[in-house]
Amino acid sequence: MAGPYASARAKASHADDGAEAPSGVLLPHLAGPAACLRQVLAAHAVRHCPHIVEIGGAGLPITGFLTHQPRSVTVIDPKIPAFSAATLNGAPCEVRHLAAKLQAVALQPVSPFALLLLGLSLKPFGGTQATAPELLVLAAEAETLVIDYALDLERACDQIAAITATRTTPPLIDLAMAIDDPGLREAGYARRRFLVYGGA
Template structure:
């Protein structure tokens, strides 16, 4: 890990125990501690998942918030520093942070209980491939746990949430509206959010 960088959040690994990935670019409106609530809630929902895939998360990946011992964690975001590790929380784990667009990655996780994380839903197309391609929707259907968070005032997210909801054949286990009283989030217009968890437990 580069000097002066560390994982953010209350569940950060100690650098003495394992190398920790650099956070990458954290958007100004997500720099306050209130924004981290989403990762804490997501980590709790994912604690029974053997494999975890996060789409996004450049400035605040889910990796540092996980408290259990999954077999693999993959975070995909073009703005995240590339990172690879073979342990997490003191146990074997294939950790990969991929600096790539979602459409450039083969989404084919190993067999086992899968968690898919979409915090700050705001997907973009890449070349001729749509933001919500067949691969992502198939992964949303396949995931045992699907966690989605989005800003209620973000037009792009509002246009993407319905296809993701339609990919599930069960109602959400958790569907709450959050108001994060963070000045930067409020100024950006993104402090009112919806947090969803689907769980086929």
């Protein structure tokens, strides 16, 4: 069975277990003690999903927060260290961190899969818009879709409608929260919205 990725532009480092994956450089506003609450909530939302795809994730990839034993985890972010492993949490799992833009990776996700967009803040790539057709197809096909974004980040607010329009049912969880973390507060990103579509 093919994994959820087809190609990557960077050579990946390898470790025995995906829990050892390097996170990459953590942005200053995500370095505080409460910023990872989003990943903890997302890991719970996808705890039944056998295949996980995260777009973004440099600094705080979902891989190290997962508590279950998925069969594959793919994280795509141009700023994440390229990485691969064959196990996660002591069980067989195809773990790949791809140092690339989504538009540069030919994804073939295995269903059912979860798609995570934590800290939504996508940028265009070449002539392709930020909410690229590839992303919208993934959002529509994901059994579980998890989105977190800052309510005061204009770019994210401009992108959310196109992504949520791919879903045919309302979100299971639509949570407004303020994370009173000094870094998030100073950056203006403390007020957030956390959405979960599908899942249980």
